[in-house]
Amino acid sequence: MTEFLLAAAVFVLGTVALGLVRILRGPTNADRMLAAQLLGTGGVAALLLLGVATGTSALAEVGLLLALLAAFASVAFVSGATSGGHTTSGGQAARGGEEPGRDAG
Amino acid sequence: MSLALDLFTIMSVALGALFFLAGTVGLLRFPDTLTRLHALTKADNLGLGLIVLGLLPQVGSVVAGLGLIAVWLLALLAGATVGQLLAGAVPPSESRQSHREGSRP
């Protein structure tokens, strides 16, 4: 059984690692965030599998932490994307957009 | 009895891992951000849920089992709302221009 759970962990890690290609290719930042989200859930799954396979204590707490902070990070992304102005388009808007140095004086 | 439980674990975990594979394939193959989001939210909720379900017979105590279920519930809650948020962060134009930008290394 231990072997099977470890193999499942490797499998899940492997598949979500394929999802990393989305982080590399984008094209939009929302896509990258999606890939990170999948990796987060996959990471939690792999963690639980590993933990049960090796009898690690307190693994549910680590899982809870990861799930909580993954949600938090996504919220931070969305906030940044809409109020910071230039996260999403990833291009020219970034430079012209916000007048820097408002209080430079 | 324990054989039946083991079989249950194997079935459930394997099915969950397959859902992760499906999610990754969707993430890589679907044409734009919103369809990818769709694929992802289905896959990671079900994938993690099935894996947690499969792991339940393998943990020793009721408390540990409840911890696992809590991880899943939290991921479910966070995944659902974050999916909504990410969808809101995708401007309608962006999914169409998705192949114009690209930041390959």
Added chain:
Amino acid sequence: MSGTTLFGLCGAALVGLGLYGLICHPGVLRKILAFNLIGSGVFLLFGVIAKRGGGALAAAGAGVDGDPVPQALVITGLVVAFAATAIAVALLLRLVELGGRDTLEDEAPRRAPPPPGRRS
């Protein structure tokens, strides 16, 4: 080769990678990232030492089989690294706010025309 040694080599490689990024990247944000990479590499080395030094506690039934002293040091290190990163990010954002630049180079050559909001 054991998994522990493998992670140790991994940590060594990460320190090298991070050092390269720190020196060669002109962008400040990327320097901060590279610096964090170095940090995590060093922490991994600590982790390897902790793991190797473990065992005695497992025998005593304490539930954690690693040397807790390096582990505790890594935890303190992580907190301090976060504080340092927060300062670095605040400095960077202030730099951008004042000069519209996100690099430490004197003359910042960009692939696109220079930012319009440049002062001074």
Added chain:
Amino acid sequence: MSMAPAVDAGLALLILGLGLWIIAARSNFAAVVGFMTYGLMLALVWVRLTAVDVAMTEAALGAGLTGVLLLGAAARLPAEAPGGGPGAGLRVLVAVLCVGVAAALAGVVLSLPEPAPSLAPLVAENLPPTGVKNPVTGVLLAHRAIDTLLETVVLIPALIGVWALAADRAWGARPGALTPRPSSSSLTLLAQVLPPFGILVGVHLVWAGADEPGGKFQGAAVLAAMWVLVVMAGLADLPKVTNRLMRYTLVLGPLVFVAIGLAGIWTAGAFLALPAGYAKPLIVLIEVVLTLSVALMLGLLLAGPPKERA
């Protein structure tokens, strides 16, 4: 155990790949997202190294809070990293240097002494008098308490440093790096539903940290994250940097720690020593007040320098 090496090898490959990506990516944002997933994978590595306490800290601080901090910075910068930097020749030279450093470290890893030196038996021997069962907590608060004290104290100058970067006119205003988002129903829902869970998890981590993996830093990081989440959803506002209550809370933890430490000179014969019999309650007290202060510090570090609002 024939699958275990595959797990380790897979994790090592992932981490190295992500590390390469963080350095090589052209887009700032892609590099930051890479860094966050990298932190997540590192947490798994720490679990493999049987350091669950560190895995929690890495997940909460290394991946979570640091990631959010950098995400916020990336949102305010041009999308692509600036060009330039050293020329090709110099780059090769630097690469050679870095390979040299990495190789030297790898050599050290491969030639670590056998059997490994360890303080674990010493800790195991001296853990019972402290009354806590988690050896890492024991080391942090009893055996190496001076490190922990300095570490919490160092967060305060860091916060002062961040605040000092405010523009003159903005001094006294509220921290400005977290711009609340115009209200959206799903974000509001998340900010109402998640924090109760988060606070529960955070408090549990601190409470259980005495005997099981967990502790004040992990708990404080979760509490800080939940606070910042509520702020980002616009449900609460940050205090002004001149707020008295906030400032007292910031220094409360370190002050209590120092006070108990000073009392140790008379009661136990050394600075930061804990009197026999009272070690565990004192450790728990220190943990609780430090958690409050550290959570506030972490949240405020994320919130950045004070800024005028339009």
